[in-house]
Amino acid sequence: MPAGTGQDPTDEYGIPIIPDPADAASRKRRAIIDAALAEFLAEGYSAASMDAITAKSGVSKATIYKHFGSKERLFLAVVGGLLPRTYADLAPAGATIAAAPDVRTGLVRHASELARILLRPEIMSLRRLVIGEIDRFPQLGQLWYRVTYDMNNGPLIEALTELTAAGALHVPDPELAVQQLVAATVGIPQLVQTFAPATEPDATALTATIESGVDLFLARYAARS
């Protein structure tokens, strides 16, 4: 069927549906971003092909270049745009801890939340991609680090500082303590998943690891009674 004979689609009354051009452009932009993300995650930056992104997105290559200018800019827009959203549904550490019956439970819950997010296969793939392309795109490394700080470490530092002021903990260097807490809990399964993505994570073992990490933390930083 020749493409030239296509007519505007009509609704149930026969009224032609003229798509809002702005919305059409937005939808195409979204389709490009989705296709590009899938391709970059699967292939890495260099092996990713603009032809493949073209095919997956359903728009033409020229349109992609009109929107994003170059492969580099497309990569930065897609990956850089996704980074701030990676931690989007992480509840603030302070709230999680305050809602718990005791500090240990609060820390375990927060670390479990963090693990649930960071160990998701898409986030793990994104992290591997960013690490692998850091020499080419140092901005992404800095962005990743800042997002981690703003969404997790920063709030946790605040929470530990307040708990220390309230006498519930004794944490002289909250920034270092947060790094230790994260490393000794989520950091351990994260390292395994980084090098062995095919390994199925075991929920029971994950909980045990996180609880043990929190206990390690509390053995040092619990307030002396």
Place this chain on the structure above:
Amino acid sequence: MPAGTGQDPTDEYGIPIIPDPADAASRKRRAIIDAALAEFLAEGYSAASMDAITAKSGVSKATIYKHFGSKERLFLAVVGGLLPRTYADLAPAGATIAAAPDVRTGLVRHASELARILLRPEIMSLRRLVIGEIDRFPQLGQLWYRVTYDMNNGPLIEALTELTAAGALHVPDPELAVQQLVAATVGIPQLVQTFAPATEPDATALTATIESGVDLFLARYAARS
């Protein structure tokens, strides 16, 4: 100058030096490996060019293909061959700890040794490369993990087990404890260097981080007196 007129080089007595063919081939092989490693570390697998490796190594492209068959096999040979050597000059954990006046000093010394090796820029680059190519070469991820275990975690587990048997420590789960110790010491600066390679590591801060991590570990696992 036409290449056809080249003569064998002679020594100081005019005796032609005929290079041992096996040695010549070995030297070329070594030159290829060195050039390929530099190129792969700088560009990643996909962006690395066999032409660039040809130029850097000083041999012809056909020779590289005779030796290694394909780009993939060259990559695996070069990176896979280097992995076991990364930990080559790490003293066994047991020896380092046994030679120290006390357990804390021994653990700090071992962690510092480990950090000295793992934070070297070439090792950090190699690690980033392996992580970024894990979807394409899962073997390298498994190899990295096994080398880490054989050269560091395994011996450390043994050492902690012996120290527990001797009553110097109380470590119920040595495998988990080793992961915690490594994560809370070397893991922290390693994470920073992973995402921010340009950051100059501060030796004083590194020592403080490692000592704090060991103290964290001992707060939980020191034998109860």
Place this chain on the structure above:
DNA sequence: GTCTATATTGGGATAGAC
């Protein structure tokens, strides 16, 4: 704004002489 068709470069791999 969007498409089709194409320009142009560079890369992996090999044939054949020596």
Place this chain on the structure above:
DNA sequence: GTCTATCCCAATATAGAC
């Protein structure tokens, strides 16, 4: 075993019609 010269394909990016 090694080199020179080349094949062939795929990739980024763009020109021009609509």
